[in-house]
Amino acid sequence: MEIKYGKEKFKLEIPKERVLKTLKAAEKDGLDNPLKAVQASLEDPIASNSLLDLLNKKEAQKIVVIVNDVTRYTPYKYMLPPLLEVIERAGIKKEQVTFVVATGVHDPHSKKQNIDIFGEEIDRDYEFHHHDCDAEVVEIGKLSTGNTLKINKIVAEADFVIATGVILPHYMAGFSGGRKSILPGVADRDSIENNHANMVKVMAEAPSLEKNPINLEMFEAAEMLGVDFIINVVTNSNREIVKVVSGDLKEAWSAGIDISAEMYHVEIEEKADAAVVSSGGFPRDINVYQAQKALDHADHAVKKGGTIVWVAECSEGLGEERFEKWMQEAKKPEDNIERIKKKFLIGGHKAYAISKVVKDKDVILISSLSKEKTEAMFLQKLASLEEAVKYLEEKYSGDYTTYIMPQGSLTVPTEI
16 A cells, blocks of 8 residues: 655555554545536525625625635635625625635745635735734634634624635544634634633543534634635545535534535544554645644554554654744653643644653654654654564564554544
């Protein structure tokens, strides 16, 4: 079997009798005509009047379209043209529309990145504003959690807010898309950190989506702001659209979740001694920060004291300054676990997420990182899958079970 590593593929040879199961997504075919599917969804949305009817009724003068940043691939070449056509049909001029890029705590796009993502014509004809979580935010209220919610000023002052996104499993929030366009997408740093601080509880208890405090606060934030319409898609591992869901924030997003879960929640009957997991190749393994979710997914499939062989090139290193700093300063995994409990900080949360796994399991990382950087994360560096399989054979004296996870960033093992 082949395992993706950056833009390459590595061959995995492991005794068949050791493999309990290869955990792959239950792939659905991409739509034959995704552009037409988006058009149809806007005309007949879920739990909502058509987008055109809503725009005409509200007589909005300032439209904001919230879009994902470069870290979350979204097929905008199919999603945006039909959307902008409806806006134009409502008599709304281009200068009345602002695209707000939901960067969260990430950096803004370069001009080239913006053109690559949204196309030269849209980049040229519309105003783009990259959200800055440390500036240009306004307070819009207190959440039931007691946290103050601050949101991008342009979004908060818009007459009509349209949120776009892609619905995939998310290790903290359950699923991406929908309400995540607001919090963390266009929220201030404190709002994001207060929300994400619940990850310690979520990762320890694995609550249902309905009881997940991160998800619940995200929804409350989106409802407090007032999202008028969403257009989200579910994609397969080839990034093809398999489902378009538009309309009401909650109902449309929930409909997308059902499809996403069918594809990416993979049932297992028992935990294994080991797992071999790939983050899925470039760009999902561009750095440790992005690749980490595959490690978290593999953690669900492996017994305490077991072994995870993690394949992720990480050509751009760890990927975030605070994350790297926390890893360098920790003497043992427990240091990061205690540190995050005292004060939650973005970046530090990735150090916690990795430390939580390596505290209880051996993790081997096959990557481009140096031995020094690998071991600073309490991981063991091996040069190849051949060496990793040999390590497993020796550790377990040839008697062990394993799962193979070639799409580790997407597939979530779920015990039945």
